[in-house]
Amino acid sequence: MQELQLIHIDKFFPPNTHACADVSLTVRAGEVVALLGENGAGKTTLMRIASGVTRPDGGSIVKDGERVVLGSPRDAIRRGIGMVHQHFMLIPRLSVAENVVLGFEEGGAVLDRRAMARRVEAFAAEVGLAVAGDRRVEDLAVGEQQRVEIVRALYRGVEVLILDEPTAVLTPAETEGLFRVVREMAAGGKSVVFISHKLHEVSEVADRVLILRNGRLVAERPPSAPLGELAALMVGEPVEAPSPSRRPASSEPVLSLGGARSRGEPGLRDVSLSVLSGEIVGIAGVDGNGQVALEEALVGTRSLEGGTFTLAGERLERASPAAIRRRGLVRIPSERHHDGMVAQASVWENLVLFDLAELGFARHGLLDVRAARRRAEQLVKNYDIRCGSIDQKLAELSGGNQQKVIVARELGAGPRVVVAAQPTRGLDVGATASVHKALIELRERGGAVLLISADLDEICQLADRVYVLYEGRVSQPVAPDDREQIGRLMAGVAA
């Protein structure tokens, strides 16, 4: 009968972030506990403490009635506690099997790779997760990588599995598969801690819902609690989803692609689309159908092999990313860590990173630090970015607040066109609403938004027109309320 107890856990990050304040909770055998909270509420920190990654400043951890000190992830694994991190901890160049057994290899000093792959595959099949043991992790889609992470935790004999926002990058079908595994684990007497910002998932899979706010545990609710109540408990006040007023857009396209082709897996294959000013156009589709190619082609980091790319009447097939940006096209990148920020630089530096000269923060190559910092302070306030100070390293902010920094910088630049790729992935309900509000405001001002999202709800809620991307091709435009048709096109079923 295993049980994990966190007792009076405290964690303080200097100078002024109290990430966990006197948090006590119990996870019993066979139950699924959901952890809810705003971006920066301390969910990840708390669970990193439970899995031996981070040391708490105070409090104790009790496993099966025995007080334990977790000095490293290995200690935690030995006690049966394992975590699947918000950002995966896989080694891309190694095989699936190598990643799974790393540190826990069986046999002598010489590895038998084939036997290892077979053993891992057999184990995975046993727990109902299919993985190919000898494929390289870097060749896998995110959903498959997620399965590998879970298989690894289970392979190490984990009894308490912590999943930190596991569904943020999964397709609905993959999410369903994950939930099946979670339920089976619970039925088998194991426990799962599940962190998510998607409230309907939480009520679908959890037995109990715990809510963290500003590092404190503020409430416990049954999964049947109304979603609105859960959201209000997280934020501390009722959340209103912005309701877009659908007014007709102008008729001139600001952004258009005509028969665009590009490299990639898959690349763009004969993509034609247009975005009018004052319009939000959604690109729906399951991840991995050319979204990245589309995003990169529009910002100029992937060159087109054919077709046309027009921005405000100007042909830009051969233009550099800088030239495209100067003409008023900005992007919220899907690979935010890679393309959107300098993690080791401060919050304020990240907030003014591009367009220094255009915004008047640099003259003759010299930075006007005072003005730049003022600007950053203002963005932090307007976009409700939670950070200790603007001098904090961006890497130290919670995942959701890092994304808010990017959104603030890009939308704050007063763009004509925004390419928003998965803009609310990993954001809490409040932050999601604020990003949506910002996109809608831009549209009201006559801006154009291309919203690339795997989240169909988001697309249907915001977009005026929808294209579906499937294997590098886009469909004819569809009305956003025709979900059935969108679903068919996403699955590649000819209309």
Add this chain to the structure above:
Amino acid sequence: MSAELVVTSGITATLELSTPILFGGLGGVISERSGVLNIALEGMLLIGAFGYFAGAGATGSVVGGLALAVVLAVLSALILAWLAVHAGANQVIAGMAVNLLASGLTDFLYQAIYGYSGTPPVPGIGQLNVPLLDRIPVLGPSLFEQSPLTYLALLAVPGVGFWLFRTRAGLHVLAAGERPEAADAAGLSVYRIRYLAVAASGVACGLGGAFVLTQVDNFSSDMTAGVGYIALAAVIFGNWRPRGVLVASLLFGAFEALQSILQALGLSVPYDLFLAVPYLVTIVAVSGFVGRVRAPQADGVPYIRT
């Protein structure tokens, strides 16, 4: 010169010139696969050369020479490891620091120890003739009458390859060099792995340096003359694989040998041109000419646990 002699001496010279590059390159592969960029190969080779000179001179034995070469090179490797792993220093700067230290220190010690007394005789390591095979015409005298250290370097190629890609220890090294935080989360000690890998590169450089010295039997200032940098190029050209490093070492060695043969034949080719070859070839390799070379992802990135 007869054609036969040209071929024989060409192959001999190629192997001789390749040996220190190969030792250094293998050391570089081990260290960089664990995530420590090793600019210090040059300095470690130089210290190895000095170590052999001092050790063999003092003890009058080859074993004494090799032992001191390896010990001193490993000590210098540990300085690099301390700077790069423990102190989290910039690894290029740490490597250059070791190189400068090696150059200055060997000079100083040479002057201090032998400046007045004169240099002792240093036992050479001789050559090992592989029985029977050395009778093969042309190839025999060139391939099978080499220094034992050359054979050791060649045998180390599959050895290091097997260790790196087929054993548990090798897997841990790769993990530390690709994604240290993931290795840490899997319960491996990234620090320990990196220390040991850098120390292993010290062993390789100690032997490589000893070989350089046995070619001339006397120590001179900065006598490795850039071999360590060429070895660094061989690591990149060889795509961080022992077999690739072997190919690169032989190629670089062959060009140097060609230069000396052309000179012996009375053709004048600018010496500098051949000196530049390894670097030119590496630039071509790195610019994607020869397939895709890819460094270990965390090569040169210090790991600091949060």
